Amino acid sequence: MNHALTIYWRLLGVQLRSQLQYRLAFFFDVVAMSSTIFLEFASLALVFQRFETLGGWTLGEVAFLYGLEELSFGIMDMVFSGFDPSYFGQEIRRGSFDQLLLRPLNLTMQVFGSKFVLRRLGKIGMGLAVFLYAQTLITVTWTPAKLLYLPFVVFGMVCFFGGLFIAGATITFWTVESIEVMNIFTYGGGYLIAHPMHIYQTWLRRLFTYVVPAIFLNYYPALYFLNKPDPFNFPAIAPFVAPLVGILALLASLAFWHFGIRFYQSTGN
Amino acid sequence: MITVQNLQKHFKLNKQYRGAWGSVRTLFSREYEVVKAVDDISFEVARGELVGYLGPNGAGKSTTIKMLTGLLVPSGGELAVNGRLPWRDRQAYVARIGAVFGQRTTLWWDLPVIESLELLQHIYHVPNGRFRQNLADFETMLELKPFLNTPVRSLSLGQRMRADLCAALLHDPDLLFLDEPTIGLDVVAKERIRQFIRHVNRERGTTVLLTTHDLSDVQKLCDRVLIIDRGKLLYDGSLDALQTRFGGRRELVVDLAEPYSDVSVAGATVVARENGRVTYQFTREEIGASELIGRLSQRFRIQDLAVREPDIEATVRRIYEERLLEN
């Protein structure tokens, strides 16, 4: 385990160095990455003066939700780059995954170390900026408990979406091409929980409550941070299950991943 | 070293439907056909052997190699390497083997060669002294020095192959798998790699299993070849014996000193005649070369002669195409 971790850091080092080789290109990539978030959020922020609220939430409150989600998704997108289904599908096609099987190292760790998209820092930075911008618009009554819980919320989202990436990557053992529907859950799910959940059609909200429990990742914690009442009358514990939901999703995906590897070893490519 | 008994690998292929909704139908269809990629093959390889593994495309070669390297789990039969089941304990097993798949590299694209090698040193737990020693050896034999500090992406194919060979051997594996190690290389580069493989096999005692399309690789390196086609092992023996059995007709080209009207001779047929030069064809079974030459020299005055052995390349191609080994 210790050895695997040491190698992971070395593999990360390889990734970072090769990405920083072309400083200017890297810089532009980071800027482009953060602009995506910036422009998308700006389009919402700019129309707020005409509308004042989004389903009763002020711009500051939406920014809180939005920033927290983008920050977490960005971290996930960077750490789990190796499992990005479209990238991983390519690795299967090229046979690069076989090369990983030939090394005497834990496979999962190797996939983590096979790609680390540093330019996602742009996304993470902009997510953080939007989150901080929210603090200038609204006064959040921060308590030590809230501050302590905040990193766990980020952790929950990173695990949850990381789990979706792993599940998507595992599916490519069967399909080779990454399947488009996964994007609905990953990118679509991210966009979905970046906005207050009570604005969605009932069926959509239920889908993302009971089938894919994404509502507990960001919305419920935000209700707690912002001292807002729960419109759906869930038990009072609801805001605090985010890390649990994330970990469970990740564990389930890892189980599926190991099942997928066994399938791959019985059929090959 | 390697024991393979009644090894099988069968794939279930879903029936493919064509057309716009074909992919959807394929997904839900339960019909499939079984493809026997490797069908009941047995062989053994002893420590220190250098064996060539041949067969036309799609014969089951790479499926066998994938099972031997632990990438694929067999669907039947037995397979043990050094008493280990390759797929059972993957990490422990692959730590003791080396593999070079000609078309792909195990090195890191953006890293200088030396740093890739150092990374592999850590991955395989190679002690420092041993690493230095091996690197020094391989550096000279493979002439790695000029490009040790070059990123892998800027290497030529031949350089990359040499670096990959070095990478596969740094941890002193007992067994080395080489898949098309000379593909796409020029004659000089091929020769250098062959010399290296021979050296590793003879001096280090590494057992080598070589798959290749280039028969001169096999001719120059392997004492023993296995031939597989359609999942069946068709031949296990020396290349020479194969040649004797199936090698087409030998040819004797004779330059006659005087014009003769009748140049025929018993035991051989005349296939070409041009001015004073006559080409005879004969088979090993019917007559030896020296005897034929003796018969000719009794009847004619000979200026010059040459015996042409049939091309091994052509022989093996004929074996594949005409399925000579199947009964």
Add this chain to the structure above:
Amino acid sequence: MRVFWEMTKRSFQRYLTYRAAALAGLATNFFFGLLRMAILLALYGERPQVAGLTVADVITYSALSQALIGYLSIFGWYDLMNSVYTGEIGSDLLKPLGLMRFWLAQDVGRALVNFLLRGVLIMVAFELVVDLVYPQTAVSWLHVLCTLILGWLVSFGFRFLVNLASFWSPDARGMGRFAFLSATFFCGQLMPIRFFPDWLQGWLQFTPFPAMFNTTIEIYLGTLTGTAVYLALLNQLLWAIGLLLVGQWVLQTAVRRLVIQGG
């Protein structure tokens, strides 16, 4: 002209073979459309109408903003760039059509396939789940047809110009990504331009971006009426001509440079 149509036909058939990829994107576009609708409806709250757009209008807007992504290549188009980097441009230069008309023909095929497979199908899907508005008269449909074609021409002119940067810089891709991203925002694909603050709307008037997408939406929804429609179409036409002329001029400079320097 016959060569042009031949090229278009071939491009159409070529893109038709990629239909699986085009259809695969449908589900994602549909999903994002639903989310956009929910966000706009939540912004509206109890208001029946904001800045001249009714609730039904913004629902239709959300649907169209997804339906036209493929048709207008809103998220980016790098084909010309790629042909410059791979060197294929050399053989394209020898084609009997001018380079711009060659790519225009290619893009007609691409746009048509995307319009039919992605655009129309997405609208049908939305029609099944929400209430969309449609132009009421034959004349309005004619206007929509014109503005769709002109919007595509403006978008092509812009995309062509962005791609030409590859003649000068080996890293035009990053620049392009940035340009297309900004265009998504400025053309009104993320939010109707009417909702933006007045100062921004004022600035955008002087750019070609609204003519790519927003104008088409406004004409479709009927928020522009009477002479305003014709002025908007004229505005689109002028932007299209302007961009294509600039593109042609830049292209000539680029090709001259390519020929002189030998690439």
